Amino acid sequence: MNPAGARWLGVLMLGGLCACETPTLGTGDTLRLSFQSERLYPQPAPETPPGEAAACTAAGGAVVDVRAWGSDGSIPDDAAVTLWLDPAGSASLHGFGTSCEAQRPFSGICVKLNEDGAAQACVLPGEETGQVGVYAHSGTVETNKTLTISGRVLTTGSTLTLSVAPGSSSVATPAQGSECGTPAPAPCFPGQLRKARVQVFAALPSGGAPVPDGTLVYLSATAGWLARPGQCLEAYQDAASALSFVALEDGAASLEWCFGDIGATATLTATSGPVTQTSQLVVPPVPASVQLIPSLSEVAAGGTVAFTATLLGCDGQGISGAPIIFSARQGQAEFASSAPAETSKYGVATVSGTLQTPAVIVATVAQAPNLTCSATVGVRP
Numbered sequence: 001m002n003p004a005g006a007r008w009l010g011v012l013m014l015g016g017l018c019a020c021e022t023p024t025l026g027t028g029d030t031l032r033l034s035f036q037s038e039r040l041y042p043q044p045a046p047e048t049p050p051g052e053a054a055a056c057t058a059a060g061g062a063v064v065d066v067r068a069w070g071s072d073g074s075i076p077d078d079a080a081v082t083l084w085l086d087p088a089g090s091a092s093l094h095g096f097g098t099s100c101e102a103q104r105p106f107s108g109i110c111v112k113l114n115e116d117g118a119a120q121a122c123v124l125p126g127e128e129t130g131q132v133g134v135y136a137h138s139g140t141v142e143t144n145k146t147l148t149i150s151g152r153v154l155t156t157g158s159t160l161t162l163s164v165a166p167g168s169s170s171v172a173t174p175a176q177g178s179e180c181g182t183p184a185p186a187p188c189f190p191g192q193l194r195k196a197r198v199q200v201f202a203a204l205p206s207g208g209a210p211v212p213d214g215t216l217v218y219l220s221a222t223a224g225w226l227a228r229p230g231q232c233l234e235a236y237q238d239a240a241s242a243l244s245f246v247a248l249e250d251g252a253a254s255l256e257w258c259f260g261d262i263g264a265t266a267t268l269t270a271t272s273g274p275v276t277q278t279s280q281l282v283v284p285p286v287p288a289s290v291q292l293i294p295s296l297s298e299v300a301a302g303g304t305v306a307f308t309a310t311l312l313g314c315d316g317q318g319i320s321g322a323p324i325i326f327s328a329r330q331g332q333a334e335f336a337s338s339a340p341a342e343t344s345k346y347g348v349a350t351v352s353g354t355l356q357t358p359a360v361i362v363a364t365v366a367q368a369p370n371l372t373c374s375a376t377v378g379v380r381p
Helices: 003-009 053-058 232-237
Strands: 012-014 017-019 030-035 062-069 080-086 091-095 109-112 118-125 130-138 141-149 159-166 194-203 216-221 225-227 245-247 252-259 264-272 275-283 287-294 298-300 303-313 323-330 333-335 348-355 359-365 368-380
Touching: 030 130, 030 141, 053 062, 053 118, 062 080, 062 130, 080 091, 080 118, 091 109, 109 118, 159 264, 159 275, 194 216, 194 264, 194 275, 216 225, 216 252, 225 232, 232 252, 245 252, 252 264, 287 359, 287 368, 298 303, 303 323, 303 359, 303 368, 323 348, 348 359
Parallel strands: 298 368
Antiparallel strands: 012 017, 030 062, 062 118, 080 109, 080 130, 091 118, 130 141, 159 194, 194 252, 216 245, 216 264, 225 252, 264 275, 287 303, 303 348, 323 359, 333 348, 359 368
């Protein structure tokens, strides 16, 4: 015991007997914390708590160095320091063979300063990311310092690869039919569930070690949502279960890119540390309804009528590049071309037909034959 340390002991001599309290720091003394590792990564707890600094580091923890000085420059050896974490559940705190009791009302572990006024403890990360405060208290002195538990990410020079494979359910076929949009709002509600399978691959620089398991890749998409395999519907119903990152195992991870009835040219971005990769996917819109309007409601026999069909998607926008088949359900009509007419960028397709008799003309969406619309044109004698 340092002779100057008597003021930390709280010694009271009575008839040669010693009434001794646990020594702690006093006003004006200095207490500091430092970490041998400022950044930790989420991981399961080891089977055996670390009993020394080397074991703490090997278990992926941070060694906490505790140092103290007296206001007069003396060393407060044997003084007790109480340590605790806040939030308490984000990591665990371990001492190295400590024998003192934590100072009330604080709940944590107690370490004793050695002859150099120093002590050590270990912070082990949990399985979640975030920040954790390490607090130290002794007598009237308190201090704290923050540790960051962050996802393990790729380093400079590493590579990310995205493989996106649309599933069979990505075909844009409406769930049910309609005649000129009736019944509405079918087929958009209830909507369809379309998805693409995404595989993420990572590699460290040439000659490097394998990608550590648990390395995180953060994901974002300009359209649709991301989910664990087979959980597109669950992620749609509960946004909290949608994916924003994946943890790699053996350098790879799988997920699903999910879409409803709205078409889009969507971009998926994957980022891990300084490494970023993107992939683009064209998602066809689901046809919702087709409308048919003749330029005339009645013509003379042998007269010509322009028939205009407009194809709309579930978002109410025109669908381009869709073949529309024009035919006569009743009567006689001769069209300028027997081939389907393709819709413009506004979802419009127009053909001309010559009528000899009154006719019912039908426009049918080639890729969705359950979507039709008809119009009747009379013929004057």
